[in-house]
Amino acid sequence: MSTSLIYRNRTLYEVLMRGLYGRYYTARYRAVAAAIPAGASVLDLCCGPATLYTRYLRQQSIDYTGLDLNDGFITELTKAGGRGLVWDMNSDAALPAADYVLMQASLYHFLPDPSAVVDRMLTAARDQVIIAEPIRNLATSDNRVLAAIGQRFTNAGTGAQAHRFTEDSLDEFFARYAERVVRSEVIAGGREKLYVLSA
Ligand SMILES: C[S@@+](CC[C@H](N)C(=O)[O-])C[C@H]1O[C@@H](n2cnc3c(N)ncnc32)[C@H](O)[C@@H]1O
Structure with missing residues (x-):
């Protein structure tokens, strides 16, 4: 299955x-x-495209490593002076260790049960795991045209992503990590929810 154009450019x-x-x-x-x-x-x-690094973390003297399935993003990250690795999160390989292990707008790629991914993140993190996930987006839009665009353009090469989190289903998922959740808050005008877990 071809990788979505949007994830190549x-x-x-x-x-x-x-x-x-x-x-x-x-x-x-x-x-x-x-x-x-x-x-x-x-x-x-x-x-x-590691926008978090190039526009924000680079200014904070962060030792940054980005992992992504799509080599175009990793090539650009390397050109921008960051450290990047082509990596398929569906493999069982242990993740490189870091103080903070984070994932933004991507947990839905591992539905129906992303717990194996979160468990690997907790193993790799020395301090905290940070996950920010969309809870309202085009792919779940009632508008069928917008929903189709949202699904098609977020296919990383592993199939269209028809299923996303809502705030309720995300809270339900993180309930199993309740003892580790340090804080959670809705961000970006209600479009994403941020969870911080202690490692
Ligand atoms: C919506 S983008 C989020 C990018 C970035 N975190 C952000 O918030 O701007 C989802 C990313 O997940 C990557 N991805 C999807 N499935 C993956 C997998 N199995 N392993 C590694 N990366 C994957 C895609 O290539 C894409 O870059």
Whole structure:
């Protein structure tokens, strides 16, 4: 199955993300960046074009490593001076260790049960796991045209992603990690929810 065009091209990706998030586009990155102290090491899973690094974390002296299935994103990250690895999160391989292990807008790729991914993140993290996940997006839109675009453009090469989280289903998923949840909050004008878990 061919990889979505949007996941191959940084400019197209950013145009779609800006369309989806509107004036909250930068807020989603700022909320995650604010959870990471300067000087920490960070492992960013499903990093995409690594906008979090190039626009935010790079200024905070973060030791950053981004992992993504799509080599185009990783090549660009490397060119931008970051450390990147092509990596399939569906493999069982142990993740590189880091102080903070994070994933933004990607947990839905591992539905119906992303717990194996979160468990691997907890094993790799020395301090905290940070997950920010969309709870309202185009792929679940009642508008069938928008829903089709949202699903098609977020196919990473592993099949269209018809299933997403709502706030309720995300809360239900994280209930199993209740003892580790340090905080959770809705960010980016209600478009994503951020969870911070102790490692
Ligand atoms: C919606 S983008 C999020 C990118 C970035 N985290 C952000 O918030 O801007 C989802 C990313 O997950 C990646 N991805 C999807 N399935 C993956 C897998 N099995 N292993 C690694 N990366 C994957 C895609 O290539 C894409 O870059």
